[in-house]
Amino acid sequence: MSGVAVYGTVLGIYLVALVLVGLWMGRRTRSAEDFYIGGRKVGPWVTALSFVAAYFSSVVIVGGGAFGYRFGMSTLWVAASNVLIGCTLVWIILGRRLWQFTKRLDTMTIPGFIGRRYGAREAEIFTAVIIFVFMIVYNVSVLQGMGRIMEGLIGIPYTTAVVVAGLIILAYVSIGGYLAVVWTSFIQAWIMIFGLLLLLFATLSKVGGLSAGTARLAALDAGFVETPGVWGWGGLISFALIVSLGVWGMPQLLVRFYSIKSPRALRLGAVLATLGGAMAIVPYLVGAMSRVVLPTLENPDLAIPMLTERVLPPWGGAIFLAGVMAAGMSTFASVLIIVSGAIVKDLRGGRCAPGERESEDPKRTGRRDVLLGRAASFAAGLISLIVAYRPPALILVVTAFAWAVIASACLWPVVLGVYWRRGTRAGATSSMVIGTAVALIWMVVGKPFGIHGFIPGVTVSLVVFVVVSLLTKPPDERLVARAWGEAGGAMGATGPRQ
Amino acid sequence: MSGTFGIPWSTFGAFLVVGVSIVVAILWAVRGGDDDKGAP
Numbered sequence: 443m444s445g446v447a448v449y450g451t452v453l454g455i456y457l458v459a460l461v462l463v464g465l466w467m468g469r470r471t472r473s474a475e476d477f478y479i480g481g482r483k484v485g486p487w488v489t490a491l492s493f494v495a496a497y498f499s500s501v502v503i504v505g506g507g508a509f510g511y512r513f514g515m516s517t518l519w520v521a522a523s524n525v526l527i528g529c530t531l532v533w534i535i536l537g538r539r540l541w542q543f544t545k546r547l548d549t550m551t552i553p554g555f556i557g558r559r560y561g562a563r564e565a566e567i568f569t570a571v572i573i574f575v576f577m578i579v580y581n582v583s584v585l586q587g588m589g590r591i592m593e594g595l596i597g598i599p600y601t602t603a604v605v606v607a608g609l610i611i612l613a614y615v616s617i618g619g620y621l622a623v624v625w626t627s628f629i630q631a632w633i634m635i636f637g638l639l640l641l642l643f644a645t646l647s648k649v650g651g652l653s654a655g656t657a658r659l660a661a662l663d664a665g666f667v668e669t670p671g672v673w674g675w676g677g678l679i680s681f682a683l684i685v686s687l688g689v690w691g692m693p694q695l696l697v698r699f700y701s702i703k704s705p706r707a708l709r710l711g712a713v714l715a716t717l718g719g720a721m722a723i724v725p726y727l728v729g730a731m732s733r734v735v736l737p738t739l740e741n742p743d744l745a746i747p748m749l750t751e752r753v754l755p756p757w758g759g760a761i762f763l764a765g766v767m768a769a770g771m772s773t774f775a776s777v778l779i780i781v782s783g784a785i786v787k788d789l790r791g792g793r794c795a796p797g798e799r800e801s802e803d804p805k806r807t808g809r810r811d812v813l814l815g816r817a818a819s820f821a822a823g824l825i826s827l828i829v830a831y832r833p834p835a836l837i838l839v840v841t842a843f844a845w846a847v848i849a850s851a852c853l854w855p856v857v858l859g860v861y862w863r864r865g866t867r868a869g870a871t872s873s874m875v876i877g878t879a880v881a882l883i884w885m886v887v888g889k890p891f892g893i894h895g896f897i898p899g900v901t902v903s904l905v906v907f908v909v910v911s912l913l914t915k916p917p918d919e920r921l922v923a924r925a926w927g928e929a930g931g932a933m934g935a936t937g938p939r940q
Numbered sequence: 941m942s943g944t945f946g947i948p949w950s951t952f953g954a955f956l957v958v959g960v961s962i963v964v965a966i967l968w969a970v971r972g973g974d975d976d977k978g979a980p
């Protein structure tokens with residue numbers, strides 16, 4: 443069997459399996475809560491591993507490998523920050539509180555949480571718009587990553603790869619909703635982990651082991667094995683912060699915390715997410731080592747695809763390719779469900795049709811919400827697909843751009859929303875608007891001082907949040923009491939049922 | 941100066957951070973405690 447036939451067979455089986463999972467989960471999806479958060483009944487294994495799969499897209503694998511190739515082993519610190527800040531600490535510090543607060547506030551989206559926590563419908567709409575626009579940008583870069591690696595590995599034209607993978611994701615997300623997303627992501631996480639380990643062992647074997655590979659890399663340039671090495675502290679720290687702290691404001695990852703079935707499950711989830719997240723080391727390490735195998739590569743984005751071809755047999759390459767596809771598809775799917783929630787639950791306001799009262803027929807309302815959710819996720823995916831067809835140039839830069847804006851908008855209203863009672867409606871809203879504007883303007887004017895827009899965006903957002911909150915009237919005690927689960931709590935300004 | 945596997949300590953520290961993260965997550969998970977506090 444030829445290499446391409448092996449690749450095609452493995453991928454074909456894998457893609458059919460994903461659609462079947464989508465169909466199966468579609469049968470279990472009867473209400474909006476099922477469609478958007480799996481009825482808050484998802485177990486720790488599925489939640490944690492789907493978190494990892496959504497976090498580490500094919501962009502991280504291909505782009506991380508490219509960074510490893512360009513800057514060497516100092517990029518391992520990016521992976522370390524991914525694990526500590528982006529997995530362990532976010533689960534511990536934010537996970538349980540977000541679970542409790544979203545349940546008390548009866549909401550199933552991050553814009554909904556922000557709207558209810560601060561009694562600010564305008565903040566809810568603003569977050570939903572930011573999610574809609576920038577999540578689609580992010581999804582475009584995810585599709586690009588998948589397309590590029592399929593083109594590099596098996597020669598499928600970029601556009602064909604993007605359209606086939608994109609349409610399959612659209613099918614299973616639209617049908618199966620959040621349950622399809624997490625269950626397919628759970629499967630995809632295992633494929634991704636297996637594929638990465640396979641590439642790691644094959645690469646280390648090729649370079650003569652970790653010690654020998656390090657020595658050979660150091661012989662090319664000592665800066666490739668030292669920290670900060672050829673990268674420099676500025677680039678290293680700002681990039682590590684973007685891809686780690688950014689998680690704390692990313693709705694498609696935060697949703698895992700309030701869809702899990704209990705805080706007890708969340709504890710086991712923290713361990714599993716940390717262990718799975720440790721896989722982030724592999725693309726950077728393998729990317730760095732690929733310079734030993736391919737010392738004269740002109741385009742670092744090709745480091746991982748070409749290394750795969752060089753060190754793995756066809757079946758191994760097929761599994762790795764499936765892993766990269768898995769990483770991209772799980773991220774894309776996770777984002778689609780969030781964009782759909784932003785449109786249907788937040789922008790539309792989750793309100794009933796004119797003349798219809800939700801309490802009159804919950805089954806009918808549930809069916810209508812699921813139908814709307816399906817249509818919205820399909821439409822959002824289709825837009826991403828069309829944009830990805832003529833993509834912008836740099837994969838990782840585009841992703842980091844979208845992350846910067848979303849994180850600048852959501853991070854502090856979410857984090858301080860579950861820790862700081864004094865945060866006000868004006869503080870949250872102004873922090874989001876000004877933080878987003880600063881991040882955007884910073885990127886548009888060409889990253890002054892070489893600093894990424896994420897850093898000024900989240901810094902200004904924090905300062906504005908605290909200062910404006912302290913300068914404005916304290917929030918309504920009933921609103922705060924409800925969020926903190928105390929007696930006398932009241933509904934937020936966004937109404938009784940989202 | 942070389943650390944483990946010939947990797948300088950400044951870089952090997954990244955592996956140590958990953959190890960510490962795993963230990964921290966396990967300790968938090970086994971600590972148990974007020975899991976259901978605040979559940980409606």
